[in-house]
Amino acid sequence: MNKRWSKEVRALLQKKKRKETQQFIVEGYKNLEELFRSDLEIEALFHTEKLLPLLDQYKFNSKVIDDTTTPTLLKQNGHLQTNDTGLAIVKMPSFSIPSVDDLDSFSIALDDVRDPGNLGTILRIADWYGIKNIFLSKQCTDAFAPKVIASSMGAFTRIKFHTVDLVEQLSEYKEKGIQIIGADMNGENIHDFKPKGKSIMVMGSESHGISDEIHKILSTKITIPKYGGAESLNVAIATAIICDNIKRV
Amino acid sequence: MNKRWSKEVRALLQKKKRKETQQFIVEGYKNLEELFRSDLEIEALFHTEKLLPLLDQYKFNSKVIDDTTTPTLLKQNGHLQTNDTGLAIVKMPSFSIPSVDDLDSFSIALDDVRDPGNLGTILRIADWYGIKNIFLSKQCTDAFAPKVIASSMGAFTRIKFHTVDLVEQLSEYKEKGIQIIGADMNGENIHDFKPKGKSIMVMGSESHGISDEIHKILSTKITIPKYGGAESLNVAIATAIICDNIKRV
Incomplete structure (x- = not known):
């Protein structure tokens, strides 16, 4: 994760920047696994070798994939106190307000x-x-x-x-x-x-x-x-x- | 709260010291109110003027009552991120293991x-x-x-x-x-x-x-x-x- 990306990730800790860029961050093994299973659009993925099993298991698209990340960088730039797997920048989904017919019970x-x-x-x-x-x-x-x-x-x-x-x-x-x-x-x-x-x-x-x-x-x-x-x-x-x-x- | 008390309170953040002294700390308005309502033995109470309504309302015994405490001292020595009311050192209760008859359903x-x-x-x-x-x-x-x-x-x-x-x-x-x-x-x-x-x-x-x-x-x-x-x-x-x-x- 180079300096430009570090800055971009850190900015997404703020609500204002998330709103401006329409992006948010996803951190850690379990949440990244769920992300890869979903249809959400991944803008960039930064990971350590501990994430490799997931990368082999799931097909997903990410505009940028960076495997030069370390747990120290993940901790410095993300919000988790420990994270030795990875972090993704994800495009915010937009949901339209459901009509009465579309609402579940x-x-x-x-x-x-x-x-x-x-x-x-x-x-x-x-x-x-x-x-x-x-x-x-x-x-x-x-x-x-x-x-x-x-x-x-x-x-x-x-x-x-x-x-x-x-x-x-x-x-x-x-x-x-x-x-x-x-x-x-x-x-x-x-x-x-x-x-x-x-x-x-x-x-x-x-x-x-x-x-x-x-x-x-x-x-x-x-x-x-x-x-x-x-x-x-x-x-x-x-x-x-x-x-x-x-x-x- | 003088230096000796500060040290004593800070020590009680550690499990080892709590076990040694058989004391623990209670912080903040709501938990202090519940403490005053209970039969637990209070060793020392450090409070600001914001706790005065509670002190008027409840009868309780405390070996030491110190009204020279500030929110800054409470934050420095206790575990809460903000606490503008008070902190008590309390004697650990000891509960005997209930017999089958004493157990609730x-x-x-x-x-x-x-x-x-x-x-x-x-x-x-x-x-x-x-x-x-x-x-x-x-x-x-x-x-x-x-x-x-x-x-x-x-x-x-x-x-x-x-x-x-x-x-x-x-x-x-x-x-x-x-x-x-x-x-x-x-x-x-x-x-x-x-x-x-x-x-x-x-x-x-x-x-x-x-x-x-x-x-x-x-x-x-x-x-x-x-x-x-x-x-x-x-x-x-x-x-x-x-x-x-x-x-x-």
């Missing part, structure tokens, strides 16, 4: 989820439960941030994330018959809940829950019953429990 | 969970689901590590954690009629599972799952059904989904 919307680790974990959970579309409010952390991509464990290759004006988008879906469900402290017990037709579940922010504006749009509210002393659950944990309950119906 | 065992954030989150989940006892293998991360305590969100005041020879302890419980359940990729669907009598659920390590030795002890195995493309779920996420399924029975 169940989707997720995140209202102001700020922590990249939480967002990445939520993508991984959604991927486990076969959820295709996730809607993000404009105040959510950037879904293409390196930490989100890394903690999604490949989910970024399968899930369509849409950053939207959440109030507007959910209002429009609701008018067209989609049930908008809010996860809240005072809702129906999720153990007894069955969604009616196609639905979107809204998860609120780590600190303030669902915003007042979104509250006004909700068709209904659900709650995870508590049996002990904890005051709350982490937003990713709550998402997982709700997805499991919805999918078992 | 459902407990958790962790086989080699290494990540402090995961362990803290699991304590918080267990606390939400009213689980009283958690058994930790000796290879698990230390439950009194500052990151575990911080991410447990007060659960450390309500949950009894027992670091044990897990093979030995679970074998003994099994002989006495406790069902030992393993979370695994090839088990009974958790959506159809009902525990028989008192049970302990074993969660495996982040990288290798349940160890071979523990596998031999299991009474039965359960699995979280997958609907999409993700290869696995994080251990804390899986724990939450299983607890929710067990508790809804």
